[in-house]
Amino acid sequence: MGCISSKNASCLTDQGASPVHHRENSPEPDFSSLNQQHRVFVDHSLGASHNNRRSRKSKRLGVSLLSGLSAHRNVEAEQAAAGWPSWLFSVASEVVEGWVPLKAEAFQKLEKIGQGTYSSVFRAREVETGRMVALKKVKFDSLQPESIRFMAREILILRKLNHPNIMKLEGIVTSRASRSIYLLFEYMEHDLSGLSSNPDIRFTESQIKCYMQQLLWGLEHCHMQGVIHRDIKASNILVNNKGVLKVGDFGLANVVTAKNKHQLTSRVVTLWGLLAMECQSICGVWDIEQLHKIYKLCGSPPDSFWRKTWLPHATSFRPQHTYEATLRERCRELPTSGVSLLETLLSMEPYKRGTASSALNSEYFLTTPYACDPSSLPKYPPNKEMDAKYRDDMCRKRANLKLRDSGVGRKHKRPNSYAKLPIRQDTFEDKNMRNDASITSTTHGNYYKFSDPPVTTGPAGGFVWAVKRRKHPDNISTLTYYQPSSRSQLSETSVAFAKNAFGLNSNLHNDSVWEVQGDNDDQIVDDVPSEGKLSRIGERQGSLNGCGLDFSQRYKDSPVKINLEHLQSGKQSISGPLIFKSSKIDEILQRNESNIRQAVRKFHFQRGKKILITQE
Numbered sequence: 001m002g003c004i005s006s007k008n009a010s011c012l013t014d015q016g017a018s019p020v021h022h023r024e025n026s027p028e029p030d031f032s033s034l035n036q037q038h039r040v041f042v043d044h045s046l047g048a049s050h051n052n053r054r055s056r057k058s059k060r061l062g063v064s065l066l067s068g069l070s071a072h073r074n075v076e077a078e079q080a081a082a083g084w085p086s087w088l089f090s091v092a093s094e095v096v097e098g099w100v101p102l103k104a105e106a107f108q109k110l111e112k113i114g115q116g117t118y119s120s121v122f123r124a125r126e127v128e129t130g131r132m133v134a135l136k137k138v139k140f141d142s143l144q145p146e147s148i149r150f151m152a153r154e155i156l157i158l159r160k161l162n163h164p165n166i167m168k169l170e171g172i173v174t175s176r177a178s179r180s181i182y183l184l185f186e187y188m189e190h191d192l193s194g195l196s197s198n199p200d201i202r203f204t205e206s207q208i209k210c211y212m213q214q215l216l217w218g219l220e221h222c223h224m225q226g227v228i229h230r231d232i233k234a235s236n237i238l239v240n241n242k243g244v245l246k247v248g249d250f251g252l253a254n255v256v257t258a259k260n261k262h263q264l265t266s267r268v269v270t271l272w273g274l275l276a277m278e279c280q281s282i283c284g285v286w287d288i289e290q291l292h293k294i295y296k297l298c299g300s301p302p303d304s305f306w307r308k309t310w311l312p313h314a315t316s317f318r319p320q321h322t323y324e325a326t327l328r329e330r331c332r333e334l335p336t337s338g339v340s341l342l343e344t345l346l347s348m349e350p351y352k353r354g355t356a357s358s359a360l361n362s363e364y365f366l367t368t369p370y371a372c373d374p375s376s377l378p379k380y381p382p383n384k385e386m387d388a389k390y391r392d393d394m395c396r397k398r399a400n401l402k403l404r405d406s407g408v409g410r411k412h413k414r415p416n417s418y419a420k421l422p423i424r425q426d427t428f429e430d431k432n433m434r435n436d437a438s439i440t441s442t443t444h445g446n447y448y449k450f451s452d453p454p455v456t457t458g459p460a461g462g463f464v465w466a467v468k469r470r471k472h473p474d475n476i477s478t479l480t481y482y483q484p485s486s487r488s489q490l491s492e493t494s495v496a497f498a499k500n501a502f503g504l505n506s507n508l509h510n511d512s513v514w515e516v517q518g519d520n521d522d523q524i525v526d527d528v529p530s531e532g533k534l535s536r537i538g539e540r541q542g543s544l545n546g547c548g549l550d551f552s553q554r555y556k557d558s559p560v561k562i563n564l565e566h567l568q569s570g571k572q573s574i575s576g577p578l579i580f581k582s583s584k585i586d587e588i589l590q591r592n593e594s595n596i597r598q599a600v601r602k603f604h605f606q607r608g609k610k611i612l613i614t615q616e
């Protein structure tokens with residue numbers, strides 16, 4: 001527990017009111033100018049022109065460029081005077097336009113309540129009012145303009161949104177001397193991931209409708225502002241003790257404009273858990289697996305879809321046989337109107353897919369039982385995704401120990417139901433449990449409930465599921481992949497693998513990198529390693545330049561084939577169920593992991609050398 005310290009900042013005002021100090025007529029952030037702000041074009045051909053009219057025009061243009069430049073300098077001077085760090089306003093001055101930084105001393109930082117890929121979230125007390133708040137420390141590299149721009153995008157989008165069901169950005173804590181920033185939000189006691197993974201909590205139909213309605217109201221607002229969230233998942237849906245739901249984490253959000261609507265990346269949205277995201281860096285199996293699951297739930301798109309689609313590489317994802325939707329069967333306990341709504345929202349064909357607005361007008365919300373009032377929702381003890389993960393980890397450790405004790409070795413076993421997972425009290429018994437290095441991946445609570453994969457006990461654990469699936473005749477598809485045959489061949493791509501792995505929500509690896517750099521979340525950290533940030537840039541940016549891999553090349557051939565051109569070694573085709581031989585996969589995963597580690601070590605070693613040289 002400790003106070004964040006910084007020197008230059010203003011202090012907070014009334015409780016409940018936005019603590020941000022707005023200047024008069026604070027303009028709306030202009031997204032289009034974010035990347036162009038500092039590009040001042042001087043057209044040298046203008047002065048050489050013999051055309052008088054053109055020359056006069058050029059002079060006018062020159063004058064306006066100069067006055068634009070000086071206006072810009074004024075803005076920067078103002079922002080510096082307000083106490084903003086220069087690395088921030090010189091790259092993305094729109095972010096702080098009309099605001100002044102909040103004093104770090106104005107908050108007492110309490111415990112960590114959330115750990116995302118791009119941030120750590122802390123509960124804090126506003127010293128003046130005693131109000132609880134959440135401070136999100138965003139990970140980025142203040143030495144890298146691209147990294148700053150991506151962090152800035154989240155802020156700009158948050159500033160653009162103003163709705164009771166959207167997390168409101170109340171201010172930014174930083175200072176002229178600081179190299180990190182904290183985003184200030186209202187404190188929310190729960191996230192839906194934590195709540196729904198608690199076996200003791202069962203929502204009634206009207207409570208579900210209440211949450212759904214609030215979620216859709218929030219999303220409708222985003223869409224009306226041209227904002228698409230692109231990472232809607234239970235842990236990003238926050239709920240407070242008054243029953244109010246707010247959509248959070250706009251780190252992957254973007255603004256759709258007429259210009260960019262066909263250019264946005266498909267490399268967003270969290271797949272089905274961190275483990276999957278880590279494994280995704282290896283042969284891309286998990287994308288395909290997830291798609292396979294989706295087909296099995298929602299049915300595969302009809303022939304007309306594949307003929308009409310303009311999505312690049314779409315036909316690569318075409319399954320070899322038709323899947324009938326099983327959604328109705330799987331959701332037979334839900335009311336018909338609810339399943340119909342789900343069907344519309346999950347429709348594979350975009351023109352059939354419902355919008356947030358159409359969902360709000362659907363029969364589901366117009367029939368009894370109606371959505372309850374948020375204030376009537378029960379008050380639950382604080383429960384976050386982090387708590388659920390902690391329970392999962394403990395459960396896996398326990399399962400692993402049991403298996404060892406029974407001499408089963410590395411065989412994997414799936415718990416019968418998530419409800420049987422230990423709740424937090426139980427886990428205290430496990431405090432003295434041996435810390436098994438192989439049990440490192442964390443899994444989302446809902447993962448067990450819905451996707452029903454096995455407990456994983458090692459880096460390759462996910463493939464047990466693939467092995468299990470061999471028994472099911474409906475999992476048939478063909479997949480081709482290039483299997484690396486030797487360590488040396490893989491090492492050529494190790495950096496790419498490392499970057500890719502970091503870019504794909506690999507908390508496990510991110511954490512170790514941060515430790516290497518001596519990052520301490522209790523202090524304002526001045527620098528952060530750029531490796532993780534680089535990949536983050538790639539991922540958030542929507543291009544994969546930072547990762548060194550071109551995913552657009554990944555699924556060149558059809559149907560459901562993986563063609564990894566960066567693994568230029570032995571081609572292997574598998575026909576039949578969508579599986580790999582687990583032993584081979586184990587090997588590949590282990591090799592990849594060690595390559596990733598090597599690449600990271602090498603990177604830090606080289607970076608350290610560079611720093612030394614610079615200092616000399």
Ligand SMILES: Nc1ncnc2c1ncn2[C@@H]1O[C@H](COP(=O)(O)OP(=O)(O)OP(=O)(O)O)[C@@H](O)[C@H]1O
Nearest residue numbers: 114116117118119121134185187188191235249384
């Ligand atoms: N305002 C808040 N109040 C309380 N808890 C919060 C708040 N904002 C975030 N959290 C907690 O912190 C977690 C991580 O926050 P967030 O999703 O914003 O970070 P992230 O780094 O973008 O995560 P991700 O890896 O999902 O992209 C959330 O799942 C939630 O449990």
